Amino acid sequence: MKKIKTSSVFAGSRKVDVDIYALNEDNKLVDLSRVYIVAIDKKNNVPLVFNSKRNIWGFPGGHVEKGESFMNTAMRESIEEIKKKINNCQQKFLLINKIDGEKEEKQVVCFAEIGEDCNDFADENESVKEVVYTPISEIISKVGNKDLWDPIIDELTKKI
DSSP states (O other): OEEEEEEEEEETTEEEEEEEEEOOTTOOOOSEEEEEEEEEOTTSEEEEEEETTTTEEEOSEEEOOTTOOHHHHHHHHHHHHHSEEEEEEEEEEEEEEEETTTEEEEEEEEEEEEEEEOOOOOOTTOOEEEEEEEEGGGHHHHHOOHHHHHHHHHHHHHHO
16 A cells, blocks of 8 residues: 555544545555445446535445445445446545544545446435436546546546
8 A cells, every 4th residue: 555645624613634545455444433435337437426415426435334345335335326336446546534633544546347236225315316427538527636646547547
């Protein structure tokens, strides 16, 4: 695992430092709290979701449930939020920040390919109200936090 940079982002009204690491296939990740899915379709577009609770655009993803692997979380969240299965999901980045200066939160960013439609799961509590498929070149202007997402978008650009 190689540290790329530290980026400052706002979590609500609080400023939080996030360390960004590039992962290798063999990195074993434990105590993950959240998974983000950067998925690409056949037209090289990436789904972004609008979170109505936080009033922002971002990548699909969510909290890891007890005993759940990052792969299972990624698949579940993809189905819940964009109604699609994903294929070839690979962990690519680890984001680490400290909550309230103490508890460490680990979030994995995985890259995947968009798979088949899947409308089998409905979650009435889901905060995602809209999904847009966005060209890679326009992601930063949509999600913000350019400093945080730049290394991830750079890596995604190399894949196409």
